[in-house]
Amino acid sequence: MLARLWTVWLLAATGCAVGPDFVRPQPPETERYVPDKQLQETVSADGQIQYFEQGAEIAADWWQLFKSPKLDALVKEAIANNPTLESAQASLRQSQDNLQAGYGVFFPQIDLLGGASRQRFSAARFGSPVSSTFNLFTLSASVSYALDIFGAQRRTVEALSASRDMQHYSVVTTYLTLIGNIVNTVIARAGYEAQIQTTQQLIESQREQIRLTELQMQAGILEYEKPVNLRLQLEVLESSLPRLMQKRSQAEHLLATLIGQFPGEHEFEKIDLADLSLPTILPISLPSSLVRQRPDILLAEAQLHQSSANIGIATAAMFPSFTLNATYGQNNRNLLDIFLSSGNFWSIGTNFVAPLFRGGTLWFQRKAAIDAFQQSRAQYRQTILNALAQVADVLLALEYDAEALQHQSQELHLAQERMHLMQANYQAGLVNYQQVSIAESQYFQSKLNYLQTLVLRLQDTAALFVALGGGWWNIEEKTRSPRDDEILFDVKLSEEETDKVKTD
Template identity: 55%
Template sequence: MHRLAWFGRVCAGWLALSLLMLGSACTVGPDFSRPPAPTPSGYLRDAQPSTVAAQGQEQRFLPGSEVSPYWWRLFQSAPLDALVDQAIAHNMTLQGAEASLRRSQDTLMAGYGVFYPQLDAHFGAGRERSAPIQQGQSTPGSVFNVLTLSGTISYTLDVFGGERRTVEGLQAQVDQQQWLMQAAYLTLTANVVNTAIARAAYTAQIEATQQLIELQKQQLQSTQAQVRSGTAPYSSSLSVQSLIASNEASLPALKQKVSQAEHLLATLEGAMPSQLFLPDIPLSGLSLPKDLPVSLPSMLVRQRPDILAAEAQLHQASADIGVATAAMFPSFSLTGTYGTAGASAGSLFAGAGRFWSVGPSMDIPVFQGGRLWYGRQAAIDAYQQAAANYRQVVLASFAQVADALKALEFDAQAVQKQAEAQATAQEALRLLQANYRAGLVTYLELLAADVQLHQVNIAYLQALAQRHQDTVGLFVALGGGWWNRPDAAAQRPAP
């Protein structure tokens, strides 16, 4: 018992010494600092972007305003909201990202274990035969039993901060996985909304094309009647037939696109294509968001998940330099062992079988053939690579926002011109209908005007769908507003 108390006092002394060494310890390697926010006040070289009114729908850019975390609700479609909610709940990619985040968090908690004493217990039992001749003795060997019970306590003295840098890198990995999960969330919601818009646009184009084909068939009947009466050449009939065949050929491609959109939605929803019932979401049932936020450039780098993930990767590379630098210095540890041995269970706790050891150890790298030096250089190179990747992600993000702003500006102009063409075609058809009733024009001319109107309608649908999708693109480029969700308060990074 006296020896056990003495052993405890020795361990306490070494622990005090280790705490003293830790108090004077340093952490080698660079301390990470966040890259500064960009200084430009806008995303475009020219003036602030603006849009024009198109059929009474004008979108306004609001610089510095907050992005809604549930931006898809601005389209004011309950079926669309239900699709997004179901995808968030059942999407496999998002669930995989969440599992990856949990794994990195558990790895970080495991890494924290290095800061605590490591206590291990050992029990062994064996039967042995000795050979005294190995020690130069001529006595015969004997067979005996050996039972051993021992405990070992060890503690790593992180004098140069290598372990602290390792844990810092693990924390950076957690941050990176967190932002990658947010990026997966943003990509998922954007894909669901864009695919639903595309499906609605393709369906509307199919309906307009079918109506156009019916009018062209009526036009063909009139043309064939004129050919039979000798008032029109046969080539006119062939021209109309070719036009009908061309439009009919476009229907399978549009139907295939609808089918592909539905299958993609099923995948995003986490269901088999044969098991998912999709609600009918017409393009006319989607409201165009009018007030569009435009985050400040200095805030974008603190909000976009891909930029934050690249920053976390840069942080991890910085910590790796510290780990590689600490490996070039001596490493210290304190180990203590206490145990007892005996030939039987009854003699296991006899005083004669007790043994113990306590003391520090130091490993000094003397010559490694350049392995440690070039390992540190490789860590520095990796940091420079991560820094370049970070800058590239920022540049690409700013370009994406600029593209979205200009796209919405041009979309508004395209929709406006398509609306003007639509109004002109409708007025022309109205006048021709009046002239037809007065007997001033033929029915064939009337059908030609109706065909032209339907062609303009199809082009208008395409322009309108593009405007909706580019609106989605702006919300995605600005980061999706995830930081404004109630459950994201703890994840919001420091400015």
């Protein structure tokens, strides 16, 4: 009997797991994001050129390239207090605990059983008129071990591991999105503040033009239509000011939410556009590296892995399952004598369950698992396409931002030069003040256009770092969450997995 059980155990130990073994999809062979050219640098805009370094490594603290200590402080506060990130980390810990629980199937299950009963034995069925009533005390231990011959348990743990990976990359995605939103909102808020100040200056200039025009109209020099047109332009400008103030307030409320504060209690420390430096060296990952670095792609890959493991689970359900069982115990009519050898008992054996007829349920469950795998594979490919398109869009946006800012910077410079010239001519008595006021209005309007494009250039620069994955794989193991001194992503990649992320 023991020899047969040993044979079954060897069969289980050498058994193969049914279903497909997951293989990571090959990265795309393309070497560029945009067709027909390899971007090297942008044009010089406002005296600044942005250089694209192909294949360079992305810093994990990329937001520090904007060289704003106030921005750095906001990012640290958001990492420490953001509820969405905290929730994602808790989900990751939950999936890790589920995985650890899943490993328990590879160990024997040992239980201790005890019982006490009072029984009456009828001897009449044996021809004896004497019946007896007695107590029975039992204490036993049972051991059971599931033989994973067809890999159902291994595939289940594999699926749990893939689920853990999905939660891991979900945390990274949340972390990257959080920082991107912080940087983008800080830039937007600074842009709104600058536009509000410029609009207010433009309104004052417009009011001065109206005052001078009305004086000329009263003197009979101009017709009534001229000041009416200027008042119309003034109303348009003044109507834009509340909208800018509303957007500035919304940006401040969003920042408070991102750092885990109540909007009504958060005092925002002002960050101006002058406090932000434009990063000029922009590392660009190759497309083949991007698919091993962007967390949304890695999440889709983990989902594909889970779908592959589910095929194995559904396939193994169609095969028999085997279990080894052993029991040893003592029983006695007297509790104090329960450990006497005369009352011992034991059993050892095996059992199996083999599905014979389930009405097609198991077959179609496996077929559904295959369909789910094909769906995950298509979603994985679509995620890669979306990621490459996003990087391409941002790269071209940076190129066009620089070109637009170059022209608007020149326009602003010329408008400023013309304004200064008019002011000098007015001091010399060569022009009237109305011409000076018109030149000032043109300058402030040019400045508004310039500020809008400058904000876009800063935001698109931040968007590039986010689109390329944000360098999260370069976070050192000492990097911890300020909230509870835990490693930021809780479950770190193994050294082998980290090397794959960096080199694949």
